[in-house]
Amino acid sequence: MPSPTLRFGDKQTVADLQTFTARARATEDGGMRLLTAGSVLAAYVCTLRPTVLGEPVPTVLGLRTMALGAGADVDVTVSLGSVLDRLARMGDDDVEFPVPTVTATENWAGVLPPRSGWVHEGMVPCDALEQAAKDGIGAVARGLPDRAGAPLVSSVRAAVWGRPLEGVPGSVAAGAAFGAFSLGFLEPGADATIRTKGRWSRVSTGRGHVLVRAAAIF
Secondary structure: OOOOEEEEOOHHHHHHHHHHHHHHHHHOOOEEEEEEEOOEEEEEEEEEOOOOOOOOOOEEEEEEEEEEOOOOOOEEEEEHHHHHHHHHHOOOOOOEEEOOOOOOOOHHHHOOOOOOOOEEEEEEEHHHHHHHHHHHHHHHHHHOOOOOOHHHHHHHHHHHHOOEOOOOOOOOEOHHHHHHHHOOOOOOOOEEEEEEEOOEEEEEEOOEEEEEEOOOOO
């Protein structure tokens, strides 16, 4: 069976997908779930998640939506490397993206956030989120020795990225700031919108969305 093809609206959208995928892979070399709804593509990636059972670390997803030049019916999870490989083979003016045929297994991809029912909590400056991300990255680096064992890594990750962001409505975990910063979603001088629903929080800017599922409490 031939690989399905996504036709993007223009070459800039293709470039945006390439940038988004490269940033995601630099953060965590995992997978991407490609999900279409008519002429819109939703591309999900994961920037933070529990690495061991019961680890109190939130699951942090990044989402970019992109316009397609034609409707498509695609719902597949593939590796970030395979997406970048297909993009690299496209010509400079090519807008047709052959979806990779080899799928990837990602636990986070099976539980996506809701599409509706979100409650608006407020706004937060992107600059504040960027500073929180940088502070958190520094705290993780300082908290881990060169040869840290898994229990210590888990403890430090949970302490830094699982805590609520100060001054941010909706009790959003600090991991949201890390996700937004690492994926390039933060716009200097702009504000991000905070919404919540159940265990989920959403931080949205003009560049994309970060979706956080709070860690389960055992």
